[in-house]
Amino acid sequence: MVDYSILQKKYLVGTYVNRGLTFIAGEGVHLKDATGAAYLDLMSNYGVAIFGHGHPAVVERLTDQVRTLTTLHGSFANDRRAEAARRLTVRCGGGLARVFFSNSGSEANEAALKFAVLATGRRRFVACRRGYHGKTLGALSATDGRKFREAFEPLIWDVVFVPYGDIGALEAAVDDATAGFIVEPILGEGGIIVPETGYLKLASEICRARGALLLVDEVQTGAGRTGPFLASESEGIAYDILTLGKGLAGGIPFGATLVSRDVGERIPRSSHTSTFGGNPLAAAGVLAALDLLDEPMADHVRKVGAYFMAGLEAIGSGEIAAVRGRGLMIGVEVRSRRDDILKKLQDEKILAIPAAENVVRFLPPYVIRESHIDDALAKLAGILSGLSAGSPPPCAAS
Ligand SMILES: Cc1ncc(COP(=O)(O)O)c(C=O)c1O
Known part of the structure; x- marks a missing residue:
């Protein structure tokens, strides 16, 4: 039998961590290897497989669209693209009036930064320490983290970093040369950090007072991940620019940059385009997703998310320093050996991902049920109690 992990290692540029597993199929909340062994997917490809794998409604819409039309340049109109743009704009609300479609979160943020420059005539940005907006050069300029940036510095434009959640620091950093402040409603890669209620509202007021734009990056938090369609919904802000x-x-590659009417009017023709952006296949996927993301689905995300977080807190292990998150965006800060924990979970056929230096992150599909969560909790509790039993008593450490 071909060993695809050797084949992949040989022929792919080695920018990814190698988790040592090969998956060839997915079904619901599980990924399956070549022997048919099923792994509980609590990462959903870093939050992509929101309806699990092979959701029938998504499969039907996508296969139908593959037969009808998959690719069409943005200089032509298309039924699916026009409808996806209209419905997405209406769904986001908050004064957002137009959308630019692309193919990834990084691309969505590239467009957001360029649109902010076009709309303000300024080139300076403010971003957050521990913030993550992608690894293409523009997005990377606003992404924090030495391991991502060091080899490529100096990066483009001028970005000032402020501590996340710190309104005083933001107030001091945004001035009349600032094009925009780019921010996640909850830090994802940075460790699942939930700011105080009102942070984005105050940030939006600070930006407005200085003629700068607020760029809300909902690539990870959006599309129902935290319960509501947008995590920032409850802040009641008038958006300038929002990315998804x-x-x-x-599951089809996708990015979206939504802009207010005012910003949209200041973006000239040809200033930013994408051959694949807004292709009818991805647009059909958006329509399927918007149909599925209804109120019962949002309630389910809130309910199982709260169940998962309560279960994690109830483990009561000394290895756990904190449990944070909202909906199905959950982080468990551990005191040590985070990567060991991830590996042991994987050995137990549970897939989770890292965040920051010490956080085990769970981004499960929204179709997850309490029984799956019980299974994961029992296995995690067993792993943590094994680690505690193996730890030297605190006073013997030195
Ligand atoms: C908040 C945020 N912005 C942007 C990105 C980049 O998205 P992509 O990997 O699709 O380019 C990510 C990816 O995890 C993200 O979490």
């Missing part, structure tokens, strides 16, 4: 991506096209 991940699973909003039912």
Whole structure:
């Protein structure tokens, strides 16, 4: 039998961590290897497989669209693209009036930064320490983290970094040369950090007062991940620019940059385009996703998310420093050996991902049920108690 992990290692540029597993199929909340062994997918490709794998409604819409039309340049109109743009704009609300479609979260943020420059005539940005907006050069300029940036510095434009959640620091950093402040409603890659209620509202007021734009990056938090369609919904802000991506096209590569009417009017023709952006296949995926992301689905995400977080807190292990998150965006900060924990979970056929230096992150599909969560909790509790039993008593450490 071909060993695809050797084949992949040989022929792919080695930019990814190698988790040592090969998956050839997915079904619901599980990924399957060549022997048919099923792994509980609590990462959903970093938050993409929001409806699990092979959701029948998504499969039907996508296969139908593959037969009808998959690719069409943005200089032509298309039924699916026009409808996806209209419905997405209406669904986001908050004064957002137009959308630019692309193919990834990074691309969505590239467009967001360029649109902010075009709309303000300024080139300076403010971003957050521990913030993550992607690894293409523009997005990377606003992404924090030495391991991502070091080899490529100096990066483009001028970005000032401020501590996440710190309104005083933001107030001091945004001035009349600032094009925009780019921010996640909850830090994802940075460790699942939930800011105080009102943070984005205050940030939006600070930006407005200085003629700068607020760029809300909902690539990870959006599309129902935290319960509501947008995590920032409850802040009641008038958006300037908002980005989305991940699973909003039912698993087809996707990014979206939504802009207010005012920003949209200041973006000239040809200033930014994409051959694949807004292709009818991805647009059909968006329509399928928007149909599925209804109120019962949002309630389910809230309910199982709260169940998962309560279960994690109830483990009561000394290895756990904190449990944070909202809906199905959950982080468990551990005191040590985070990567060991991830490996042991994987050995137990549970897939989770890292965040920051010490956080085990769970981004499960929204179709997850309490029974799956019980299974994961029992296995995690067993792993943590094994680690505690193996730890030297605190006073013997030195
Ligand atoms: C908040 C945020 N922005 C942007 C991105 C980049 O998205 P992509 O990997 O699709 O380019 C990510 C990816 O995890 C993200 O979490």
